[in-house]
Amino acid sequence: MKISIYATLASLSLALPAMAQDAGDATKGEKEFNKCKACHMVQAPDGTDVVKGGKTGPNLYGVVGRKIASVEGFKYGDGILEVAEKNPDMVWTEEALVEYMTDPKPWLVEQTGDSAAKTKMTFKLGKNQADVAAFLAKHSPDAGAEAAPAEAEAN
């Protein structure tokens, strides 16, 4: 009995940093997204602009819970396409977004196992990443569905 309580406590404290990281502030994130909008719009399927933005990068509406590199018609680079190919069921989680926007290249290297993997996104966000992820999650109807695939992905 005691052992299982300790085990539970141990796993709880391990889970804490991840949870804290997820607790972004969507309102702050919306402002921070100004740094992304030169290249990314957030536009709903009915054409409503959440954020008017550029087309250098894919539309980020609904990105949380969405499959990696899956915006139709967008010409993704080989690196991120390889991630999608190797992990056909993988979807963007807030956690993965935080890592990706911090620096896309190491994330691609980690996901592909290819140290030469290249990204077409020439931008890194050094702070408030969790806020931006929370803002994007707010405009992601499938965000709630992220828990199950994220767990499967861990193996």
Ligand code: HEC
């Ligand atoms: C200078 C232009 C530029 C800026 C600024 C930029 N991005 Fe990107 N982003 C891109 C490009 C280009 C891609 C496609 C990457 C590829 O194909 O390798 C991309 C891809 C992405 C993807 C993958 C989407 C998918 O469909 O799988 C996410 C998520 C993303 N960007 C988030 C962000 C966020 C959040 C910010 C702001 C913190 C940001 N980007 C700023 C150009 C940019």
